[in-house]
Amino acid sequence: MDEQPSSKTTGKPIKCRAAVSRQPGEPLVIEEITVAPPMAREVRIRIVCTSLCHSDVTFWKMKDYPAIFPRIFGHEAVGIVESVGEGVDEVTEGDSVIPFFMSDCGECVDCRSKKSNLCSNLPFKVSPYMHRHETSRFTDLKGEVLYHFLFVSSFSEYTVVDIAHVTKIDPSIPPNRACLLSCGVSTGVGAAWRTANVETGSTVAIFGLGSIGLAVAEGARLCGASKIIGVDVNPDKFEIGKKFGVTEFVNAGECGNKTVSQVINEITGGGADYCFECVGLASLVQEAYACCRKGWGKTVVLGVDKPGSTLSLSSFDVLHSGKSLMGSLFGGLKAKIDIPILLKRYMDKELQLDEFVTHEVKFEDINKAFDLLIQGESLRCVIWMDK
């Protein structure tokens, strides 16, 4: 599709291509759709590139609510502002921006507090709609509604995002690196940096070395952790993990008679100061808690499990261990402040991003990204919109 001068599209619906998911677990279909203009406090964005995250896959496979179809997935991306709705001053046409699924309204008690990134004005939920007006900006060519995903929906040449879900960035940053901070890498680095506040010289254990787990390792490395133990069932992850600061590897499938937590308790002489669960399994969270150091250890949950899953801990352990358990959404980051900080650290060559991108494909090959991730063959596959 030809680039149209913005004055021609401002205020009008845009026809463009999107990768529409019509059935759970079925390949996405590239279709022409219509993207309505942004409403008040919204921004319409032309996506430059986007990457696939496991959370997209999880909700794409799901049959029951909060899964809903037809839907435009994708929530890790970078783009350029095409037009803004009323009441938007923060960004303007032509700005490079990163959209993100965690709202940062800047006004509520949580956004104003240093201690929380859980915006209470526009709370996190897996919604089919735009956050503020609870409607969709997408229709297919028959005029039927297409649902949004995580307030971003980046598997489309154009999308509409609430101003609370977007931040302006330095345009000189390579887009296939910037987009990673839209979700995966920020979540992982943030979990170590903001949620856990990893201290220099400490020991960290990370369950699951996907992009999130590796980003936790990178974050822990930046915080000065001296020992970073990576746990995975895929032995290839050790070599990969070393690039991100993993110092020791435990193959969860090769512990013999012992549990993973027993092995880690032995290696660390009593448990890691911080344990991160980056897979999304209640049983692994329990393992992580079991090899977290008594007295002060923190167990941080990042992975997303099936709806209805219950974490079960012995009351005795909770009372007597001195350990604490908490979750981390988007790594505890306040997107508008922290994404620029992380981008700067990348430009200053402190934060590694390049190694996360293992594959790059064109938009029409987007289903390849799903195959690669599901088969465990990629970290981040970047999908380029062709312009």
Added chain:
Amino acid sequence: MSTAGKPIRCRAAVGRAPGEPLVMEEIMVAPPMPREVRIRIICTSLCHTDVSIWKLKDPPGMFPRIFGHEAIGVVESVGEDVDEVTEGDTVIPIFVSQCGECEDCRSKKSNLCSKLPFRVSPWMPRYDSSRFTDLKGEVIYHFMNVSSFSEYTVVDVANLAKIDPSVPPNKACLLSCAVGTGVGAAWKTANVKEGSTVAIFGLGSVGLAVAEGARLCGATRIIGVDVNPDKKEIGKKFGVTDFVNPGNCGDKSASQLINEMTGGGADYCFECIGVAALVKEAYACCRNGWGKTVVIGVARPGSELGVNFQDVLDGGGKSVMGSVYGGIKAKFDIPILLKRYLDKELQLDEFVTHEIQFDEINKAFDLLIEGQCLRCVIWMNN
């Protein structure tokens, strides 16, 4: 005539069968082994943990046993290698050890000594043996490293804090467990910030001590939750500003009500009863993002805490953690708390609702089980 180095014959209240009244008997108390101290108990008070374990037929219940772990006494003699205290010193025994040497004792972040880890043991912590025998020569088990329902007991030096003798003993003994646990949970474990909101599930002595601790930390709203409506007036004395009776919430749960009252949850929630379902309630009305849910109550053996996975994730930085003895390092913190009492900042007097003599000790059990007392102080008569 010195008793040092010799066994002492004295009276003790012996638990001989689960749930049965304690029996006043003459027993023998052996001299302290190295790193141990023999103490003459001045007064002691009954704590719910004594009652819970006293009722148990299976381990950790064990009989015959000398219960009691909240007390104050005077050193009668010391074993070898004890320099910290000497004969005549006033001491408070504490069930949590503090060896002073291990990584945990040396860290500011933990009070869980790894050298002498806490367990509900029938023995002395260092040697796994008993210092008590009855007149038939049969072993009587210890309780929680203290065993204060006896005129004399033996305690490891790691389980003792030396204190200023001028503090009234029937107030000082409270810091040995309940008040130390409650105040500490607010002060040390949760680190309650000024101006914050606190919710406390269970207004027994520990819960009221949490309120007192939160009040001292400057919390502006202290919500007390209890099914006993009398606790409303009692709670006010300790800083409770709002009262919720879960029996009177209509269709709503206590946590729903508290979420409404606070517009999203309390900054700190404390569970002071020992019921997993109540820990879940406390977690449910704890503020997302930064809230801390602190578990203090001792649950039944085998109890499991189940929380919804998504709630943990959605809670963000909201955390859940336990607190043993309020995160307090007794040897440093008990003297600090006692000084705050003498400076009239920390309230202790109102915890003592009853005082009895040693031979009436079973009355203390009745009063606590019937929910009619906070702390019943038991005076040894000597």
